[in-house]
Amino acid sequence: MNTNSNSTTDQDIDLSVLTDKVKSFFGNIAFSLFKCILFLKNNSRVFAFLIIGGGILGYTIDHFSKSYRHELIVTPYYGSVDYLYTKIDYLQTKINQNDQAFFKSIGVQEAENVNEIEVEPIIDLYNFINNGTAGNKDENSQNFEMIKLLAEESDINKVIKEKLTSKNYNRHLITISTKKVVSEKNTITPLLLYLNNDAYLNKIRAIYTANVKDKIQKNEEVIKQIDGLLNSFAATSNSTQQNNKLVYYNENTQLNELIATKNGLIRDIGLQKIELINLDYFIKATSTVVNLKNTSKIYQKKTILLPIIFVIGYILYSFLSLFYKKQAAKLNPVS
Template sequence: MNKNGPKDQEDQEIDLTQISKKISSLFQRFNTFLFRCIQFFVKNVIAVSILLLVGVGLGIFLDQTQKNYDNHIIVAPNFKSTDYLYSKINLLAAKIAEKDTIFFKSIGIQNSKEINKITIEPIVDVYKFINNNGLNLELLQLMAENGDLKSVVKETTTSKNYTFHTIIVSTKAITDPKNTIQPILNYLNTSPYFREVQKISISNIQQKIKAKEGIIGQIDGILNEYSSANDNRQKSDKLIYYNENLQLNDIIKTKDSLTKDIGTLKIQLFNSDKIIKDSTVIMNIKNTKSINGKLKFVLPAALILGFIFINFFISFYRKQSLKAQQNSTI
């Protein structure tokens, strides 16, 4: 028989009583806090109403007058000029921060004060990145061993190897491509070094196309000769025809491969007309990120919270002053 049974039961009852008292105390504190909040707003209803109206009105005015727009330029840097592109964008961003209007006028941008900022980010395309070079898959796997793959594919050294990148130009108002976008693209394509590389690359591509077209011409000649010979061939030559037909299949496959290579080279030639090739420009996208366009909600809340904080500070200061006076008189 357990002699400690009644005592344990009493302890449990005491614990339950204490817990219920604590819960009741919490509810009372919450009710008191809620009452004080209501009392504060009732007491200051006029001031709060004025702040609410002023905040909403000012917010609507600012939302209508201070609009921000994003302009996206999707570009593909040629001739291994990705680092050059990023350094140029960083320079433009620094000049915007410095408000160097003279510099921007020198590159053809007259209203540089309308530009808030300029940034660049890669368009992540892991599959194309891997397909371009089989070693890239091994590289990603090696880098992912010490970190998350998602962070690796967006890491700076990796992201610069993607084909396409987006330049984002943020402006204070609707802008025209001739006044902003085109001068920036012209500025990015003024590198003397990469212009020389461009000339050599274009010449190399043209030579490759010419050489492959010459080989296709020779293959066409062989096929024409085979076709003429096949018309005069007797039916008893079936064994020889079968062996030659196997060689003919290899020749046709070679021609098909060369034709695909020429198509790829012609696309490269088309994209090589600029150092930084722009593929798409999307203009004047209204920026609604962060608090843009939401000031009619943010300002009233900020003003009311500021008013509450000031009243709380004044009340706290008065209480502490009274305590200090009482302590000094004792």
């Protein structure tokens, strides 16, 4: 009986102690919160000064640190992708060295405003596998097999972004960053001309262009010959009776083949003429957009960041000062 009574008493004591600890815990939290509120109240003028001053300073920095980007979508021809990336790296090296003489020598008149130049592939897996250029069916098949093989050993999303794959995409994006608005004529165009200034690749371009023009000429001659045969057939069919069904069938079969051949040649000529448009440069810019103002996200703006940094810095300084004073008081007790 006494044992049960003592056990009940111990449980009541333990519960009472636990309740006191919980009350003490929440009491400490409430007191700490009160001290924080009191700290903010006592330093309200300091915080107001830091917020306003930081906002003004941040706005000034944002205002005077404007930057612009210029985007060029280019298509490298004749296997000049590695050449393109090497040249872009070289230009970035010259920017880092602030080599104004070099940029003036290639015709860039506003080189002091150029901050950065970089190139990256435009990931377009569909066009990589299904190249629309005539005569590239074998190459398309090889591209598909390469992607398929790489995807078997790795994640397809990683494969299409890997350096080995990405450099083989048809289109690439050149991004140029400048401090100020620049003229396309004085900055962008000279850089493109510099990229296209290679004797070896220009010789290949000239030969390739001559070959395309020769193909167009030969195809046009064949079309004229087909037109002559069609006209001759029309004249013959008007003067000859078509009583023999087998002869009629054979002649119409030959006629259909000639018409199909002519249509194929016309289609090839159209593609070749479009191809000629892209052969004036081996690094062909298909799209150019200049002077796009870079806009920072809200959390990247100095107008927002600096007041926050100043306030946090002041709070840390205050707590460290208080911590130092308490520790110093322990080392030097008042006698």
